[in-house]
Amino acid sequence: MSSRRFSRAAALIAVTITAAVLAGCAAPANRVAGGGDGGTPVAGGTLRFAVLDAPANLDPHSGSSYPESLITSNITDKLTYQNPETGAIEPWLATSWDIDPELTRFTFHLRDDVTFSDGSKFTADSVKENFDLLGFGNKELGIVPVTAYWVGYSGTRVLDPRTVEVAFTRPNAGFLQALSLYFSGILGHTTLQLPKEQRSLPQNLVTTGPFTVTEHVYQQKTVLKKRSGYNWAPASRKHNGEAYLDAVEISVIPEAGVRTGALRAGRVDAILDVNNTDEAPLTREGYRIVPQLIPGRDIAFDFKTDLFPTNDRAVREAVKLAWNRDALSKTVLTPSYKVSSSVLSERVPGYVDFSGTLKQDQRRAEQILEDAGWRRGADGIRVDRDGRRLELALIGINNLVNNKPAYELIQQDLRKIGVDLKLNVLPIPDYQAAITQPQRWNIQVANQSRADVAVLEQVYSPQFGNMAKLAQGDPVYQQAIDTLGAVSKTIDPQRRAAAAQAAQRFLLEDQVLTVPVYNPAQVTAANPKVHNVGYEAQSRNVFYDTWIEPR
Incomplete structure (x- = not known):
């Protein structure tokens, strides 16, 4: 051998x-x-x-x-x-x-x-x-x-x-x-x-x-x-x-x-x-x-694609573009932390800087929603053609001091483009109980510490965590398995780096299945x-x- x-x-x-x-x-x-x-x-x-x-x-x-x-x-x-x-x-x-x-x-x-x-x-x-x-x-x-x-x-x-x-x-x-x-x-x-x-x-x-x-x-x-x-x-x-x-x-x-x-x-x-x-x-x-x-997957908004309205890619893209990362750095974080520039921490081998993709552009975010048929309602929150509000239910953990203030800052910016973000930031035991209940959450927020790019397959591949809840009949289902699984098939430095970059692009740009917030410490x-x-x-x-x- x-x-x-x-x-x-x-x-x-x-x-x-x-x-x-x-x-x-x-x-x-x-x-x-x-x-x-x-x-x-x-x-x-x-x-x-x-x-x-x-x-x-x-x-x-x-x-x-x-x-x-x-x-x-x-x-x-x-x-x-x-x-x-x-x-x-x-x-x-x-x-x-x-x-x-x-x-x-x-x-x-x-x-x-x-x-x-x-x-x-x-x-x-x-x-x-x-x-x-x-x-x-x-x-x-x-x-x-x-x-x-x-x-x-x-x-x-x-x-x-x-x-x-x-x-x-x-x-x-x-x-x-x-x-x-x-x-x-x-x-x-x-x-x-x-x-x-x-x-x-x-x-x-x-x-x-x-x-x-x-x-x-x-x-x-x-x-x-x-x-x-x-x-x-x-x-x-x-x-x-x-x-x-x-x-x-x-x-x-x-x-x-x-x-x-x-x-x-x-x-x-x-x-x-x-x-x-x-x-x-x-x-x-x-x-x-x-x-x-903390190396691994940063604190991130992970979208559920099996629920309205995060089953709409336009909504996910708008959330990504709507909020001010500079404000997060200046008003919430200290020098011990960093605003995310990818779904991976920079301490993970294979990290690629996607800060250009994650740059705030509220005008573009609003245009994306307009083009997708989301119109402003009387209270400023958008509704679709059937009159359903653009309301997102978020569940997260309060075990890190920055979590709730960070989500509240994003909540304010999302309201400016007509998105109503409902926050449920809970202690760990309550969070663990809540995610198993019939109540459904559009956005689940957490991080996963692991200093290896395989953390992306572990969390997002439909074969494992399937955090986005991709359905087996969805054409993206197999694409996710193949793209994310490629990081586990080689230790050749160039091939693994290419696989890592493709995995991050798939999550952040191609499908917008997650929006990273900050690298916890x-x-x-x-x-x-x-x-x-x-x-x-x-x-x-x-x-x-x-x-x-x-x-």
């Missing part, structure tokens, strides 16, 4: 992201991109860290919210590591890998010095057991497969105690990157034998990471403790061996002002989800601001005595390199 070694695959994945990341690195002394802030690390101490949302599900394979994946990113290791600064895919629990030319078979060579937190040894059998659950699920245990990333999975073969072969029925160019994501953390045998309800209990979490969960009180706090003897971090990390911190106490403080007050009062050492209005004052007061753009504010506040590639906080000056 011919193969490609890992070094080539890593180089291909890294090409685009490197320039984008490095371009954004300049920052004031107390505004640190990437968390590297110098000093000689000191071991010991407990980091008191406050967050907005409460982690509910600590199972690394199914906990999907940011606070959940923040926890699991610190207690699990993965086969591969995506370098957050370069985007390269690097060895972690796998020392190297081979890929067949069809991108359907991946052979991994594993470390032999890794143990789980219960003392058991990490082997090829560990990988097979994890991957079979991720790829196939287990009905008896209530485990569903992670279909978006494991589509076409046909199984894992143990070739010897340190070698496994993972097979797919279709090309999977994004698989190495998918293995670096938070849900791909390797779990121990005893955890994997448990039903879904028991897998997320702290006492049942057997992992290989630098921290373990020792306490979890829902909606209050989660405590991570350093694992003694840990010594298998990726080579590009700032150090090897055990974590510097003895422990991390993660407390839930939903109100932004209260979180900031707790930081100023010294009750916590660092906070996540910094309110926009607090960034500048905290910077002036000497606190360290550490932002990182995670923003941490820390006491200046806290050093190396950092993130993994998908912008989850990781505490392995973090250290605190003695109090």
Whole structure:
């Protein structure tokens, strides 16, 4: 079998992201991109860290919210590591890998010095057991497969105690990157034998990471403790061996002002989800601001083509053109964030700048609606030939500080062209419940963090997320499958870049299935005595390199 070694695959994945990341690195002394802030690390101490949302599900394979994946990113290791600064895919629990030319078979060579937190040894059998659950699920245990990333999975073969072969029925160019994501953390045998309800209990979490969960009180706090003897971090990390911190106490403080007050009062050492209005004052007061753009699909208005009136392309095009992105940048966002210039974050390999397509042109937007038969009603809102109002129902999440203000700005601009945008911006649990109810939404707003262009196929292809609800009889249905699926069929840099560009053009120009709004970021504010506040590639906080000056 011919193969490609890992070094080539890593180089291909890294090409685009490197320039984008490095371009954004300049920052004031107390505004640190990437968390590297110098000093000689000191071991010991407990980091008191406050967050907005409460982690509910600590199972690394199914906990999907940011606070959940923040926890699991610190207690699990993965086969591969995506370098957050370069985007390269690097060895972690796998020392190297081979890929067949069809991108359907991946052979991994594993470390032999890794143990789980219960003392058991990490082997090829560990990988097979994890991957079979991720790829196939287990009905008896209530485990569903992670279909978006494991589509076409046909199984894992143990070739010897340190070698496994993972097979797919279709090309999977994004698989190495998918293995670096938070849900791909390797779990121990005893955890994997448990039903879904028991897998997320702290006492049942057997992992290989630098921290373990020792306490979890829902909606209050989660405590991570350093694992003694840990010594298998990726080579590009700032150090090897055990974590510097003895422990991390993660407390839930939903109100932004209260979180900031707790930081100023010294009750916590660092906070996540910094309110926009607090960034500048905290910077002036000497606190360290550490932002990182979230790679993947930006916060975007995803249109449902199976509903009136977003089944009309003219309506979707008008929404794209109607609102002022400069105003969003100046009145809502801080320098930690960026207005979208594509459906992809600029931190994703394959990103292409479509800012020309997304430029505001209200006159053209109104003309498009006029030509499509939408006329102004008595209240200024347009109606079609049957008298139906141009009213759009939007559902979104309020878990990021910019979301609601951004949507309200767009709402105002849309009203100027005769579009009535109804906003429903909800907490995560209410949002998750609402999208399953009979109430139908014209626009669903969310983002998907993944630093690989395959995120577009994952979200929009009718074979997977089908976010636009394309119907099988629609001629665009197969076109979407082919155009979006092309990104998963090659790791050749030129061919994948071309496929990525075509996928973005299809979504933004050809069919206007989505209108990106802004690239969200995670923003941490820390006491200046806290050093190396950092993130993994998908912008989850990781505490392995973090250290605190003695109090």
